[in-house]
Amino acid sequence: MKSDYRDFDATELYCPKCRRAVPVRKRLLLVLAEGDQYDYSCAYCGTSVGDKMDKKKDNLRIPR
Numbered sequence: 392m393k394s395d396y397r398d399f400d401a402t403e404l405y406c407p408k409c410r411r412a413v414p415v416r417k418r419l420l421l422v423l424a425e426g427d428q429y430d431y432s433c434a435y436c437g438t439s440v441g442d443k444m445d446k447k448k449d450n451l452r453i454p455r
């Protein structure tokens with residue numbers, strides 16, 4: 392089981408503005424062919440603290 396790092400939504404991330412680990416808000420940023428790009432922003436000040444590519448493994452295409 393390697394899926395634990397996939398769902399770090401509930402995990403607190405470090406916010407450089409608040410200078411502490413903060414709860415984050417997940418926001419859908421882009422929908423791409425290889426997956427969905429999510430943006431994480433600080434729940435307190437709204438600063439973007441990270442992003443994540445949620446890959447669609449089901450229809451993953453590897454170009455050859």
Ligand SMILES: [Zn+2]
Nearest residue numbers: 406409433436
């Ligand atoms: Zn913050």
